[in-house]
Amino acid sequence: xxxxxxxxxxxxxxxxxxxxxxxxxxxxxxxxxxxxxxxxxxxxxxxxxxxxxxxxxxxxxxxxxxxxxxxxxxxxxxxxxxxxxxxxxxxxxxxxxxxxxxxxxxxxxxxxxxxxxxxxxxxxxxxxxxxxxxxxxxxxxxxxxxxxxxxxxxxxxxxxxxxxxxxxxxxxxxxxxxxxxxxxxxxxxxxxxxxxxxxxxxxxxxxxxxxxxxxxxxxxxxxxxxx
Numbered sequence: 587x588x589x590x591x592x593x594x595x596x597x598x599x600x601x602x603x604x605x606x607x608x609x610x611x612x613x614x615x616x617x618x619x620x621x622x623x624x625x626x627x628x629x630x631x632x633x634x635x636x637x638x639x640x641x642x643x644x645x646x647x648x649x650x651x652x653x654x655x656x657x658x659x660x661x662x663x664x665x666x667x668x669x670x671x672x673x674x675x676x677x678x679x680x681x682x683x684x685x686x687x688x689x690x691x692x693x694x695x696x697x698x699x700x701x702x703x704x705x706x707x708x709x710x711x712x713x714x715x716x717x718x719x720x721x722x723x724x725x726x727x728x729x730x731x732x733x734x735x736x737x738x739x740x741x742x743x744x745x746x747x748x749x750x751x752x753x754x755x756x757x758x759x760x761x762x763x764x765x766x767x768x769x770x771x772x773x774x775x776x777x778x779x780x781x782x783x784x785x786x787x788x789x790x791x792x793x794x795x796x797x798x799x800x801x802x803x804x805x806x807x808x809x810x811x812x813x
Contacts, residue, residue, distance in 0.1 A: 601666045601675060602659035613675050614663070619682075622660060623653040625810060628687055635810050638785045643792040646774065646802050647692035650810035651683040654781055660809050664781055667808075668712075673719040676780070679808050680723020687728060692804060697773040699724055699732045699806075702780075702787055703739040703762070720808055721778040732778075736770060737791060738763050762794050772800035779807040 598607040600615040602622060607615055614622075627633035627649040636648045652660045663679070666672040687693055701717035709715060721732040741761040764770065777791055788805055795801050 601663055601672070613672075613678055618659060622663075623655070623658075625650050625653050627810075628690055634812050635782065635805070635807075638782070639789070639805075642785070642789055643796065643803065646695075646804045647690070648805040649687070650782060650807045651679060651686075652809040654809040654811040664809060667716050667719070668780065671713065673714045673716065676716050676719035676808070677723040677726075680720040680725075681727050682723070683806070683808075684724040684727025687724075687806075693728060693730070693776065695774045695802075696728075696730050696776050696804065698736070698770075698775045699728075699730050699778050700737050700775050700791075701732065701734060701778040702791060703734065703737055705739045705741065705761075716780045717778050720780060724778065724806065730776065736765055737794070738765055760790075762791050764794050764798065767798050770795070770798045770801055774802040774804065776804045776806055779805070781809045781811060782807045783811040 598611075599605065600607055600611070600618055601613050602618040603615060605615055605617075607613075625633070625635070627635055628647075633649065635650055636645060639645055639648065652663075654660050654664070663675065667676045667679075699721045701715055701721045704712070704715045704717075715734075718732070718734055724730070725732045739761050740763045775795065777788055777795075779788060782788060782805070792803055795803055
């Protein structure tokens with residue numbers, strides 16, 4: 587009865603569609619959980635996300651949980667995570683996606699999940715790194731350690747949202763730095779991001795990682811904007 591009373595004052599609504607949640611539903615209603623546009627790229631060799639990086643960076647594996655469309659439900663989820671302080675939703679997304687990836691053979695050789703880092707200034711403004719929260723959920727499901735210290739963002743950059751492909755690359759070209767190359771030698775690392783559009787940020791991270799002897803790289807994200 588107390589929970590029912592609280593729900594009248596603070597209604598629990600689905601982040602994706604806005605409808606009321608049942609008691610057993612967490613953040614996203616069952617209908618949206620089933621019908622949100624999952625990419626299923628983890629089941630497709632040479633999937634559209636992997637082809638984005640062809641000729642740019644060698645990858646073991648790449649996949650995204652959802653496909654992003656402007657003004658769609660996935661955008662509402664990402665907006666809640668990134669701008670409304672809903673880091674618990676990012677963890678939930680990671681946990682759900684990780685459960686789908688449990689049988690993936692490529693990821694069974696992974697040593698670290700490395701979230702795309704935020705600059706300290708941006709981290710202080712937001713209070714958390716949404717990619718790191720997503721990685722926490724993946725770690726829960728996949729039992730692959732998340733490491734936030736081996737890759738850092740040394741320069742503060744403007745938002746990528748309204749930039750074209752070249753401007754996005756130029757904006758992040760030299761902003762990342764490896765802190766301990768020895769710890770990454772001959773390792774398989776998985777770069778974690780919230781949403782991938784042109785792949786410029788991932789490419790900038792990998793341009794540093796690829797300098798390390800024997801490195802192998804995979805990529806996971808919450809969403810992919812397949813334009």
